[in-house]
Amino acid sequence: MTLIAIIGGTGLTRLPDLTIVRRERVATPYGDPSSELVFGQFHQQDLVFLARHGNPHAIPPHKINFRANIWALKEAGVGSILAVAAVGGIRADMVPGKIAVPHQIIDYTYGRPHTFFETDLELVTHVDFTHPYSARLRKKVLTAAHVAGISVVDDGVYGCTQGPRLETAAEISRMERDGCDLVGMTGMPEAALAREIGIDYACCAVIANWAAGKTAAEITMTEIEANLAAGMADLTAVLRHFVQA
Numbered sequence: 607m608t609l610i611a612i613i614g615g616t617g618l619t620r621l622p623d624l625t626i627v628r629r630e631r632v633a634t635p636y637g638d639p640s641s642e643l644v645f646g647q648f649h650q651q652d653l654v655f656l657a658r659h660g661n662p663h664a665i666p667p668h669k670i671n672f673r674a675n676i677w678a679l680k681e682a683g684v685g686s687i688l689a690v691a692a693v694g695g696i697r698a699d700m701v702p703g704k705i706a707v708p709h710q711i712i713d714y715t716y717g718r719p720h721t722f723f724e725t726d727l728e729l730v731t732h733v734d735f736t737h738p739y740s741a742r743l744r745k746k747v748l749t750a751a752h753v754a755g756i757s758v759v760d761d762g763v764y765g766c767t768q769g770p771r772l773e774t775a776a777e778i779s780r781m782e783r784d785g786c787d788l789v790g791m792t793g794m795p796e797a798a799l800a801r802e803i804g805i806d807y808a809c810c811a812v813i814a815n816w817a818a819g820k821t822a823a824e825i826t827m828t829e830i831e832a833n834l835a836a837g838m839a840d841l842t843a844v845l846r847h848f849v850q851a
């Protein structure tokens with residue numbers, strides 16, 4: 607059995623119920639990961655936790671050292687990553703407070719170091735990324751949610767924007783026309799780097815707000831924090847069944 611990692615995002619800087627065994631600061635050829643790796647037991651299962659924005663939460667999405675994070679997890683022996691991400695809801699069923707398990711990605715980011723395959727290679731390498739998320743892990747998350755009795759949205763196209771600002775209403779309309787159902791700022795290059803390095807990767811997206819222009823109201827951090835707090839209770843139940851499966 608391979609080691610599972612959980613990458614926590616906004617609203618999940620530490621993993622509740624994790625009995626910590628050790629913390630490790632891993633050096634990588636790409637610099638420092640966002641945080642130390644926290645090894646421990648979560649409901650009797652070994653796992654490693656990494657806080658994507660650091661602990662305390664201080665690294666904005668466009669400054670995250672995604673390569674160092676994924677490299678460090680690979681070094682630690684991780685074979686599966688479940689990424690937790692806060693998102694804005696675009697599609698009508700992506701209601702704040704709910705969890706979605708996206709199946710596709712559209713990348714709108716720019717200027718982020720995004721590949722392990724750029725120097726000193728004998729052959730140019732192109733990984734297949736037709737299906738960016740692991741079918742095996744997605745199925746495992748969906749089964750875990752079902753067993754936990756938590757209704758999740760079982761698909762979704764995650765559009766990844768650059769941030770840190772939120773989107774304009776016109777940008778969200780364009781993303782909707784492109785086929786995006788959810789919007790976040792960290793899904794890429796995280797998912798692609800995991801594919802390049804050979805780690806299975808899936809995402810649990812906690813819907814924090816309606817995306818820009820979907821309601822008349824301004825998006826506030828108060829609203830985001832309240833919806834995330836509600837969603838995280840369900841998320842920890844899903845995670846428990848996921849690691850025990």
Ligand SMILES: CSC[C@H]1O[C@H](OP(=O)(O)O)[C@H](O)[C@@H]1O
Pocket residue numbers: 614615616617658659666667690691692693769790791792793830
């Ligand atoms: C207004 S919150 C935006 C912030 O939250 C998400 O982070 P993460 O994916 O790490 O949970 C989003 O991508 C932004 O970074």
Ligand code: HPA
Pocket residue numbers: 692693694695767772773789790791814815816817818
């Ligand atoms: O509306 C949003 N846009 C981008 N990222 C997000 N993360 C949470 N909500 C959002």
